[in-house]
Amino acid sequence: MNLDYAAGILLGSLHAMVPITLTASGEVIGESAGLFNIGLEGIILVSAMTGALGAEAAGPAVGLMVGLGTGFVIGLIFGGVCTYFKGVQLVAGVGINLFAAGLVAFWLIHLGVPGHHAVAAEHQLANIATPFGDFSPMILVAVALPVFLYVLLFRTKLGLKIRAVGENPQAADVAGIKIHLLRLLATAAGASLAGLAGAYISVDWLGSVTKEVSAGRGFIALATVVFSGLNPLLVLLGGFIFGFFDNLAVWVATMPTIKKFIPWQFIAMAPYAVTLLVVAGVIGRAKFPAAIGIPYERE
Amino acid sequence: MSGNETKGPSTLNHKNEQVQESDDILLAGKDLCKGFPGVWQHLILDHIDIDLRAGEIHTLLGENGAGKTVIANCLSGFYSLTEGQIYVKGQPVTLKSPADGIRHGIGMVHQELALVKPFTIAQNIALGLPGSDFSFPLPEVEAKVHELSETYKLSIDPLAKVEDLSAGEQQRAEIIKVLYHNPEILILDEPTSLISADADRLFEVLENMAKLGYGILFITHKIEEALEVGDRVTVLRLGKSMGTRQTARTDKSELVKLMFGEHTPVHLDRKPIKSDTIVLDVKNLEAIAADEEPALQGVSFSIREGEILGFAGISGNGQSELAEVVTGMRPATRGRVIIGGKDYTNRSPREIIRAGVAHIPEKRRAMGVIEPMTTAENVVLKDIRVAPFSRGSFVNKSQITRHTNEIVSRFGALVSDLWKSPARILSGGNIQRLILGRETWRIPQCLVAVYPAQGLDAKAIDHTWELLMRLREAGSAILLVSEDLDELIALSDRIAVMSKGKIVGLFEAGEATREALGLMIATGGKSSTSKKG
Amino acid sequence: MRFPAGIDELAKTIVAGVIGFTVGALIIKLYGYDPIAAYRALFNGAFGDLYSFSESLANATPLILTALTFAIGFRGGMFNIGAEGQLYLGALAAVAVSYFHLPSAVSFALSLICAVLAGALWSLPAAILKAIRGVHEVISTIMLNWISQFLCFYLISEILVDPQRAEKTISVVESARLPLLVQGTSLSYGIFISLFAAIIIYLLLWRTVIGFDIRATGHNPLAAAYAGIEQWKIVLIVFISGGLTAGLAGAMHVMGRPPIYAIYGGMPSIKGLGFEGLAVAMIGRNHPIGIIFAAIFFGGLLAGGRMMQLSANVPLELVRVVEGMVVLFLAIPELVKLFGWLRKIGIPPIFRSKRS
Numbered sequence A: 001m002n003l004d005y006a007a008g009i010l011l012g013s014l015h016a017m018v019p020i021t022l023t024a025s026g027e028v029i030g031e032s033a034g035l036f037n038i039g040l041e042g043i044i045l046v047s048a049m050t051g052a053l054g055a056e057a058a059g060p061a062v063g064l065m066v067g068l069g070t071g072f073v074i075g076l077i078f079g080g081v082c083t084y085f086k087g088v089q090l091v092a093g094v095g096i097n098l099f100a101a102g103l104v105a106f107w108l109i110h111l112g113v114p115g116h117h118a119v120a121a122e123h124q125l126a127n128i129a130t131p132f133g134d135f136s137p138m139i140l141v142a143v144a145l146p147v148f149l150y151v152l153l154f155r156t157k158l159g160l161k162i163r164a165v166g167e168n169p170q171a172a173d174v175a176g177i178k179i180h181l182l183r184l185l186a187t188a189a190g191a192s193l194a195g196l197a198g199a200y201i202s203v204d205w206l207g208s209v210t211k212e213v214s215a216g217r218g219f220i221a222l223a224t225v226v227f228s229g230l231n232p233l234l235v236l237l238g239g240f241i242f243g244f245f246d247n248l249a250v251w252v253a254t255m256p257t258i259k260k261f262i263p264w265q266f267i268a269m270a271p272y273a274v275t276l277l278v279v280a281g282v283i284g285r286a287k288f289p290a291a292i293g294i295p296y297e298r299e
Numbered sequence B: 001m002s003g004n005e006t007k008g009p010s011t012l013n014h015k016n017e018q019v020q021e022s023d024d025i026l027l028a029g030k031d032l033c034k035g036f037p038g039v040w041q042h043l044i045l046d047h048i049d050i051d052l053r054a055g056e057i058h059t060l061l062g063e064n065g066a067g068k069t070v071i072a073n074c075l076s077g078f079y080s081l082t083e084g085q086i087y088v089k090g091q092p093v094t095l096k097s098p099a100d101g102i103r104h105g106i107g108m109v110h111q112e113l114a115l116v117k118p119f120t121i122a123q124n125i126a127l128g129l130p131g132s133d134f135s136f137p138l139p140e141v142e143a144k145v146h147e148l149s150e151t152y153k154l155s156i157d158p159l160a161k162v163e164d165l166s167a168g169e170q171q172r173a174e175i176i177k178v179l180y181h182n183p184e185i186l187i188l189d190e191p192t193s194l195i196s197a198d199a200d201r202l203f204e205v206l207e208n209m210a211k212l213g214y215g216i217l218f219i220t221h222k223i224e225e226a227l228e229v230g231d232r233v234t235v236l237r238l239g240k241s242m243g244t245r246q247t248a249r250t251d252k253s254e255l256v257k258l259m260f261g262e263h264t265p266v267h268l269d270r271k272p273i274k275s276d277t278i279v280l281d282v283k284n285l286e287a288i289a290a291d292e293e294p295a296l297q298g299v300s301f302s303i304r305e306g307e308i309l310g311f312a313g314i315s316g317n318g319q320s321e322l323a324e325v326v327t328g329m330r331p332a333t334r335g336r337v338i339i340g341g342k343d344y345t346n347r348s349p350r351e352i353i354r355a356g357v358a359h360i361p362e363k364r365r366a367m368g369v370i371e372p373m374t375t376a377e378n379v380v381l382k383d384i385r386v387a388p389f390s391r392g393s394f395v396n397k398s399q400i401t402r403h404t405n406e407i408v409s410r411f412g413a414l415v416s417d418l419w420k421s422p423a424r425i426l427s428g429g430n431i432q433r434l435i436l437g438r439e440t441w442r443i444p445q446c447l448v449a450v451y452p453a454q455g456l457d458a459k460a461i462d463h464t465w466e467l468l469m470r471l472r473e474a475g476s477a478i479l480l481v482s483e484d485l486d487e488l489i490a491l492s493d494r495i496a497v498m499s500k501g502k503i504v505g506l507f508e509a510g511e512a513t514r515e516a517l518g519l520m521i522a523t524g525g526k527s528s529t530s531k532k533g
Numbered sequence C: 001m002r003f004p005a006g007i008d009e010l011a012k013t014i015v016a017g018v019i020g021f022t023v024g025a026l027i028i029k030l031y032g033y034d035p036i037a038a039y040r041a042l043f044n045g046a047f048g049d050l051y052s053f054s055e056s057l058a059n060a061t062p063l064i065l066t067a068l069t070f071a072i073g074f075r076g077g078m079f080n081i082g083a084e085g086q087l088y089l090g091a092l093a094a095v096a097v098s099y100f101h102l103p104s105a106v107s108f109a110l111s112l113i114c115a116v117l118a119g120a121l122w123s124l125p126a127a128i129l130k131a132i133r134g135v136h137e138v139i140s141t142i143m144l145n146w147i148s149q150f151l152c153f154y155l156i157s158e159i160l161v162d163p164q165r166a167e168k169t170i171s172v173v174e175s176a177r178l179p180l181l182v183q184g185t186s187l188s189y190g191i192f193i194s195l196f197a198a199i200i201i202y203l204l205l206w207r208t209v210i211g212f213d214i215r216a217t218g219h220n221p222l223a224a225a226y227a228g229i230e231q232w233k234i235v236l237i238v239f240i241s242g243g244l245t246a247g248l249a250g251a252m253h254v255m256g257r258p259p260i261y262a263i264y265g266g267m268p269s270i271k272g273l274g275f276e277g278l279a280v281a282m283i284g285r286n287h288p289i290g291i292i293f294a295a296i297f298f299g300g301l302l303a304g305g306r307m308m309q310l311s312a313n314v315p316l317e318l319v320r321v322v323e324g325m326v327v328l329f330l331a332i333p334e335l336v337k338l339f340g341w342l343r344k345i346g347i348p349p350i351f352r353s354k355r356s
Helices: A003-032 A041-059 A060-084 A087-112 A137-155 A157-167 A169-173 A177-205 A217-228 A232-254 A256-261 A264-279 B069-074 B098-103 B121-127 B138-152 B165-177 B196-211 B223-229 B251-260 B319-325 B349-354 B363-369 B375-379 B397-411 B428-440 B459-475 B485-493 B515-522 C005-030 C035-047 C050-075 C083-097 C104-133 C137-159 C189-207 C208-221 C221-226 C230-258 C273-283 C288-312 C318-330 C337-346 C351-353
Strands: A116-118 A128-129 A134-135 A208-210 B007-014 B020-023 B025-034 B045-053 B057-062 B083-088 B092-093 B108-110 B185-189 B215-220 B232-237 B240-246 B278-287 B295-306 B308-312 B332-337 B359-360 B446-450 B475-480 B494-499 B502-507
Touching: A003 A041, A003 A134, A003 A137, A003 A157, A003 A177, A003 A217, A003 A232, A041 A060, A041 A087, A041 A177, A041 A217, A060 A087, A060 A177, A060 C208, A060 C318, A087 C005, A087 C273, A087 C318, A128 A169, A137 A157, A137 A177, A137 A232, A137 B428, A157 A169, A157 B215, A169 A177, A169 B121, A177 A217, A177 B240, A177 B397, A217 A232, A217 A264, A217 C137, A232 A264, A232 C050, A256 C005, A264 C137, B025 B069, B025 B215, B045 B069, B045 B083, B045 B215, B045 B428, B045 B459, B057 B069, B057 B196, B057 B223, B057 B251, B069 B098, B069 B108, B069 B215, B069 B375, B098 B108, B108 B165, B121 B138, B121 B165, B138 B165, B138 B196, B165 B185, B185 B475, B196 B215, B196 B223, B215 B223, B215 B308, B215 C273, B223 B251, B223 B494, B232 B251, B240 B251, B251 B349, B278 B319, B278 B475, B295 B319, B295 B332, B295 B475, B295 B502, B308 B485, B319 B446, B349 B359, B359 B428, B363 B428, B363 C050, B375 B397, B375 B428, B397 B428, B428 B459, B446 B459, B459 B475, B459 B485, B475 B485, B485 B515, B494 B515, B502 B515, C005 C273, C005 C288, C005 C318, C035 C050, C035 C288, C050 C083, C050 C189, C050 C230, C050 C288, C083 C104, C083 C137, C083 C273, C104 C137, C104 C230, C189 C208, C189 C230, C189 C288, C208 C221, C208 C230, C230 C273, C288 C318
Parallel strands: B045 B240, B057 B215, B057 B232, B108 B185, B185 B215, B308 B475, B308 B494, B359 B446, B446 B475
Antiparallel strands: A116 A208, A128 A134, B007 B020, B025 B045, B025 B083, B083 B092, B232 B240, B278 B295, B278 B332, B494 B502
């Protein structure tokens, strides 16, 4: 394998890493605060759509912001249901996924496209051309963000509060922290990153919207979060590894020689199998905050 | 510390010393009421008046379920009041959250420690500090913790993670955390439930603080503590205040009467034990508690057919864990549990139940019943898998109904229906009656009864005692855990005193007097008038 | 005002349904279509005539089963969302039997058995991980779903592929197909199998000792352990029975769904049945009888969706939007109380009448 191939694979992996890392970083914040958002998949999907529309209306930067905003709004709804209304997080998340799938498919049909809406090149985010392929500035964002979030979570008082709320909400309540509000905002912030990831997919990386454009990345992000043990720096590593496999699976599917040895489906399976091993304690330790998934109630 | 202190008439403090009674009322509650919608048949707090003076340690005494924790939480702002008014230094205040409480100088040390376990102590304190969210104030916190540690003689390392500390250290950390905010009023909810061994140290600290002018509200269900440490004691029963007394001017029997109502102990006929067969034999049992501290450190005893062996001692010395290990709910790390001659060490609860062991658990609502399930389902909770309550795999509803009706009437439980309402709506006393019925309708070979009469009214207590004696006559071997010395003396053939996971003394019936028992319990077995073994 | 237990649940479902349909109507309006016409077409297409009703029931057939998977788990205090992965393998197992040309009765029985076993087998890893290592089943079942999906993609395109038409698997042989109940529709006798399964699960949960143990564990695992109920047994039983019904759902699809009785690559026709089953379970309040009605309702929405698309031009995916909203609101435990509160501050009577 020569340098071109290797660099090509590296670049491809970096691109694939972006949505996973963004989403997973956001979810780390949400889960540290105690909410488990299985609706990430739906958020990515809807934001891909809204981001594309935003980009077509007013340019790629706006598109990305619209995607971020979409994620934030959905995050507020999910967070509100699960905090103030004490909703069951798993069920609410599934509701969001169903809603999103229907909405995007509905939208695509309404736009009159046969299930695939391409975002014209001029509306896409400009990438930096390199000899090996395009390099998107979002890759830099995806690398910087986990570092920023790590500092936030482990070196500021806000981070202490977020983690306290997920670990022992009673103690946090006694300390005067507004549990529901903090959880709501943490989840919404996390969801907005998933929204950004969705917009990235449609406005930059793949440049199109289909009704399955999220392609399970929301779930890969959840897997990455588990893998990372809620440490944003490990999310970066996990995101890269999973992005690598995500990209590799596509590449292998097109390479007849490799296909003979390892079918692409097994490569695609890899992130999930690895996560399963992590959770089983075979690799590393998966440790969740003590109060995750439990709605908080004080008399 | 509290501004102008107007001195009132002289009075006696709990040490029987003459002091000036401070007129400075730091905290007062008038007509406090709280009810939880739907669930309870009586108000949790029923028009309570209370006040706390500067420099005093005021004990709130009451049985579990009397409302002590609730009122403490209301006074610190954690719970909201349904009715009534709180006054801080004479000013009416509304406390909507613990932050409000802190602002008014009220700090509360909860029974379930409000510490985030994976955090260090400094991080836990930093959590509650005002100021920018993007700051990282740990260095100042650490410095101040050292300072407070010195002042109040509560040695603690701010950099230690809470989960690595012992229960006693965690509690000290919790107290420092509360003191950090400079409260004038300190509320402690059952502080000795976790640290019975270190209780004296805690009392010293509290007395020092009272001398410095703090007002301390001390919540407990242990009468001995109330008499030892409080200047005044207010007794709560079933949500109502039964009155306030000067500690120096009252005594245990008056407090008992206030807490429980009139109770002339029923005379129990004790016939000699007929059999020599050993039913339960425990050898060198060791086990670890939930917080990973050693709970049982080599306990050995045996109980014969028709014998009641009582376990005395302040709760938290291994009694709960002992009951759990014997009934299969907790693993033993060493030692043997032999029932009816067969080794049942570390067997499942199912096998132990089948070996004929009944269990009246300590936590009746959390373990003894399944609250969302109906009365009938709870009565057959263990028996449902045997005939006639089921045929093969299928449940026989009519048999269950018949049986439940019998149990309900025989044990005097007040229930609204058998198959519709969840057990949650029943009062604690009725739930206990159902549990007693379920565990003893068949004379069990062995019965483990942990605080069986807790929270019951006088009549129910009598019935329970009579029940236990009848079971004893019929041949049950009974392991009785209780904090009530009268109960132990009335019922037990022998009494073992537990301290720090070991049996430190053993009394025969007749030898055991309240004084002897009390002495052994208080000193942890270091001085006694009994023979060991 | 206190409702007796059953009515309270029903009220909550109705309230959530109303919200869902209202949001749906808003979206329809937003896009310039006519909500009234759309909903009329929707309900006609669901229950208007025999054909529609048959299609609704056909859609309901696998949904009842995947809903049961989630519901059994829920009653046992667990979140088993592994139905997706289990049903894929169940479907493929049934197809695989047709690979060997066996005599007809054997084919039929064996297909069912293999499907059911495949589902149960795939539920085991999650069960064992939970029982032995306390692994939270949400994560493990999600991962297993995806592993199953890719495994099935591989099986579909490489192993079970139809030599004549590479985009699908081999079809289930005639002898293993479920006969149609109503000619000209998709409705097969499979509906009876699903109904039967629901009744079995009902009897299991409320009339047997094991069911009692499951429900007790779901309410309070500590008290259940105290009562002698062995937790690891409950975990296994709950997961295995969930796997059995999910595998059966897969079988119902391939064995009962004309015209092709096979699976296309990408599994478009069975994808999502697991999560929709979760939605059906929630709407059916996790009770087998409720699930039957909820599944028929859902199946109706799917069938009616097509009619809505044809006559009112509203894309049928709107149905999923409504579903999603309903599920989202059903996640709120005290939904009905919430509306009582709104009533106090003077919200218009339209909500009041729904509540009574």
